[in-house]
Every structure is written in C-alpha cells, then in structure tokens.
Amino acid sequence: MLTSIREIGPSPPLDAVMLEARAAGFAKRSLKKAAKLAAIDLAIRCIDLTTLEGRDSPGRVRSLCAKAVAPAPGAPSVAAVCVYPNLVATAKEALAGSGVKVASVATAFPSGLSTLDVKLRDTQAALDAGADEIDMVIDRGAFLAGDEQTVFAEVAAVKRVCGDVHVKAILETGELGSYDAIRRASDIALEAGADTIKTSTGKIGTNATLPTALAMAEAIRAFERRTGERRGLKVAGGVRNTKLAIAYLVLIDEVLGDAWLSPDYFRIGASALLDDLLLQREKEATGRYGSFDYVSKD
C-alpha cells in the first residue's frame, strides 16, 4: 500500500474521440432470449437498490428492503440496499438473514465538504450501526484545486477505519471536467485502497455514462495488471432501463472480463432500473409485455 500521492506515477492520457466511439459500441451488442434473461438476472444481482432522499423514513426503508430481498416471484435478490447512515440499523434489521447487504453513504455525502474528523465519525457511525459497505465521496474541491494528497489521504483514512468493510469511493465524475481527470481520480482512489470506484452520487445533473465507466474500467484494468489486485466498479445514476444496464454488463465483460461479472466487482446504483428489469424479465419469460401495475412500487 502506498502512503503518499508522490509514490503514484503520472496517469496516462485519454482521448475522448475513440473512448466515446468504443463506449458507443457496447450499446450496439444485442442480447436475445436466454442470453438476455441471464443478463437481466445478473443485472438484478448487481443492483445497489438505493434511496437517498431527505424524506427517507424507517417505513420507506423497510418497504424497499422487502423488495430488495424478493423483487418478484422467481427473481434473484439485489446485492445491497443503500441508505443514509441513520437508517442503516433499520435496513440491517429488515434484511437480517437475507444475504442482501447494507451499504451506507458517508463522509458528508454528497458534497464531501466537511472536516476529515467529521467524515471519519460519519463513517464510524454507519459501521457501528452495522453497515456492510461504505459509499464515501472524494473531496472534489481538493482534487480540482490540485491537492491530490488530501484526496488520497482521506480515502486511505476511511479505508483504515473500515478495515475489511468494503469501501466504494464516489468520484462524482460529472464534476471533474475531463476524462483525464476521471482517470487521475480513479488512480488515486485505487492506490489509496478503495475496493470499488463509483461514478456518481446521483445528486447532480450528470450521472454515469458509458464513456465515463470505460475510463474508470481502464484504470481498474491497469491497476490489476500493475498489482495483481482486482478492484470493483459501480455505476450510479441514470441507469434507468434494461438496455442500458446490459450495455454496462457488455462493457465489463469486454474490458475487464468474466471475473468482474459478479456483484463482488460490479454494482449498479439505481432505484427505477429494477422495475424495468422485472418487466423485461417477465416479457422474456412469457413472451408478452407486462404492465408496471404488476411491479411493486417501492
């Protein structure tokens, strides 16, 4: 483990034209029938079913947890439920024995603009309540000001507090301004010990995009080549339908390979996506398009 930003070499440059061309290619892959059904179930298993609103209540979280465990008859459970720290205990109780994990946002989510002390206590509170995974945010202000050491040190500090608990570092790519910056932030977070790098908070206009995810996947691939360690990717926000979810699975398959096609290394942070996946799943199984009336609204 590196201890300082100075030990990380320069990150390679990226170029938008071919990056975006390659990303567009993933959406052109066409999966049908059994292949599509398998992809839909895999996508469901990779979902972090998320609710991050000011009006989240224990009742709302319990209801979402029930859906996370059994989204529809025959459908697999999702990977995790993602909530604010104060609702972790509620989610933990509702998901007990189900195998579905509880993820908590932390570190002054979504802006990440607080003192390190507050961020670490925020994280500790989520851990104390039983969180299995921590979705932290990096300090974009520091990153854009050129203070990479602060970004690096904060991720490392959060990982230290978490120990074996899985840490996802949210880069909030929509605020970073370029693919080069996204690659740089990815490299810093990975070197600082983040288990997974995650695109966005879902709280700003620009969410995950295929080219952004590709830039981050290239960083994960390079990290694995360099260190032999496999790290994960989470795309969050804007993944609303089955077609797009499958395009991300294709990206993971073709850029990172089979080994990453599991909830251990790939997650989709979403809420509305699950309903569309269930609808498409029903369609593939029965040959008929169903109605959202038959999909539970949670």
Added chain:
Amino acid sequence: MGLAYAPSLESTPVEIAPRYEHFIGGKWVPSEDGATFPTIDPATEETLADVAVGTPADVDRAVRAARKAYEKYWKPMKPADRAKYVYRIARAITERSRELAVLETKNGGKPIKESRDFDVVQAAAHFFYYAGWADKLDWALRAGRTAAPLGVVGAIVPWNFPLLMAAWKIAPAIAAGNTIVLKPAETTPLTALALAKICEEADLPPGVVNIVTGDGLAGAALTAHPGVDKLAFTGSTEVGKIIARTIAGSNKRLTLELGGKAANIVFADAPLDQAIEGIVSGIYFNQGHVCCAGSRLLVQENVHDEVVERLRERIETLRIGNPLDKNTDIGAINSRAQLDKIRALVKSGIEEGATYVEQQCALPERGFFHRASFFTGVSQTHRIAREEIFGPVLSILTFRTADEAIEKANNTPYGLSAGVWTDKGAKSMYVAQRLRAGVVWCSTFNQFDPSSPFGGYRESGFGREGGVAGLLPYLE
C-alpha cells in the same frame, strides 16, 4: 460467468430477384448475348442471383443512352430541378436503409453493424451533400467563372464498399449535370442495381444513371469508349495503371482512387487504450478491405511490447461469423480469390521471418473467413510491409524518433492515408505536415464525411472525392 451473445440476426426481409439485367436508358435490358453469371453470398457460398454479363456492345448502348439523356433531359434542365432528383434519391436511400444494408451484407460479406451504421448512412449523406451543390456550381470555382458539366461519365467501382463507392461517383457526377454509366464490381453488383431501382422509382429521366454489370471486360470497354468524357475509377493500383495507359492521348479526364499501405503511427505518449481502438478500427474495419486501412502500425519502440500485448487481448473480443448477426465485428472475406491472396501474403510473412499472431476462435464451416491477426517483427523489406494485403492482417514495425517514423511512413509508393497518435498537439501537427498522404487522422482513424475531401498521393491515385474538391473533377 461470461455474457453469452446468442445470435441476433437482422431480420429485415430483402427481395432478391432470381435474375438481374443491366439498367440502360431507364430500362432493364439483358446482355446482347443473354449471358449471365452467378453472384454469391461469400458467408455461405450460396448463389443469390444471376446477373447479366456486360459486353462491349452493352457498354456502347449504355454510353449512347447516357449521351442522349445528357443532351435531351439533364443538360437543359434547371439546376434546382436536378437538385430535386438528387434529394429524392438521398431520401429513398434513407427510407430503404435497412433493406439496402441487408443486401450489402449478403452480397459483400461485411457485418450488418457496418453496412447499417456506415455504408448506407454515408451513401445517403453523399447524395444529400451533393444535391445541395447542384444549383450552386459556380460557387465551387473561383469568382467570375461559370461551371459547366463535362458530359458522360464512366465510373468503375470496387467491391469493398459497393453502394457507397457508387454514391461517391453518381452523386457528384449527376449533381454537376453529367450523366453516368457505372460498372459495379464483379462480385458485388446487387446494391448498385438496387440503387438503379431507386433512380427508376424517383422518376429520374431515363439514361441519366446507367448500370452495366459484368467483369473486367465491361470495365475495359467503358474505359476505351470514345463517347466517355470522364472516367472515375476506384480500385487496385494495378488496374489504375492500365486505365491510365489506355486513355493516354485521348481527351478523357481521369480520377483514380487506388490502393494504400497506410502508416498508423503510435507514439509512447499517446493515449494507448484509445490508440488500440484506432488500430483495431484501422485494420479490422470491413475485414481490412479498405484502401485507406491502417495496415502498417509504426509503434515507438519503448511501448512496443505493451501495445502488442494489449492488441493481442483486444482481438480476442472481436466476434467473427455470420455477417447478418448484429453482434458480428468481422464478417466474411469478399471472395475466394481475395481469401487466397490474403493467405498467400500471410504465408510470405511467416516465411520472411515475422511472427504471426491471430485471434483464437472457431471459424464458420462454410464461407470465406479470416481471423483478425497481426505480424510483429516486421521489417520494411518484407512483402507484408510493402504490399497491400487488403485483409484483416496488420504489420507491426517500430521506430525510435518522430523523424524516423515519418521516413518509414513515407517509404512506400502509396500515399492515401495515415494516422498519428500522440497526446501532444504540436507533435501531431509536425508529423502530419510531413506525411505524404491524402488524409491524416490525428488520434482517430477511418473518419469520413461527405464534406471532407478524400484521395491519394503518388500511386494511391489523383483527384479528390468529397467536398468541393470532389465536385471539380466533374466540372468544366
């Protein structure tokens, strides 16, 4: 578990008649002697249709029909009205795009993904672009000059982009007020004939566009015909030279778009993950049947091993197989003869001591297929570094400095295209200015637009297609 991409076949039906005749003077007419030849699907080796074999008499008939249409309809017509016809053709191509894509893929072997997203789209774009020029021709010239058409154009096009190359010739020729006789390639006549059908349905005056199918004999007759005012040829450098010799001393104008052996230059400071994408699209697009393919990879020696390793991994994700499958990246080689030529050159590369690497995958049992492959350890002296392979086979060479890269890139009788990959703008410009190639792509490859001129230096030909420059060869 991996993702399984079950076959996902393009299902748009396309009507293929059992027999096709020439399209001359607005009518479908058989060959003088009634002879036909079969045209096949290179992915299945099955016959799709029988097509008329053009004779010198057929060519003569077509040139006369074009002359008559030129004098009677096309020359006297108001330019704005000519534009309407060209727009109509463009719209019809767009409306029937999926059908044309399927036909192109069946007859030529290219993946449906490419015929659908590239060939047909670009063909329509060329007609739209030149339709806009039809009533503004004087503006293509220097101020104070007046543009006039040349008369009858003879065009001979290759099999790698059958519909698109037909569009590259027909669109500027007729928008400029000429009439045209086009001979499609022997192995891929069907989309040109579908385009003739579109012209017929667009009520284009009879004889403005004529299609004579057949082999080299028809091409030779068209080349030598005294009634042709201008020849436009796209194809091999070998045939281009014969054409130039044939018409020497005649009054015919000529443009040639011939072969290439483009250098794709990758510097150590390039965005390498993206450069890999450019290398892949540069050589494996359309099975490498591309005159401007980036078939010589010049990679800076200090990143050679890394680039080769990444390319080796990347080609494993390319899917080769049924061209009608939407997931296919590499389709069928166009013909048995071309597959034999590619294999012969691969053999020569191995014999000359280069190291051959190809993707590990099964090939379909029928049809003409060749795996995505590359050679490392290639020297400038090897045949695979000098001759156009016209297949999915890349030759990788190394260089140490920018000037050495430029020297190696220019060390070829060709000069159609080149690519430069570096993160430094100034270096990119320095190299691009010194490359003797008609098109230089910086940090990308194989980008086309009807407004952008395309053409070669030296033995890659002369004259430009696309843009204003592409209009001038069709104007007096």
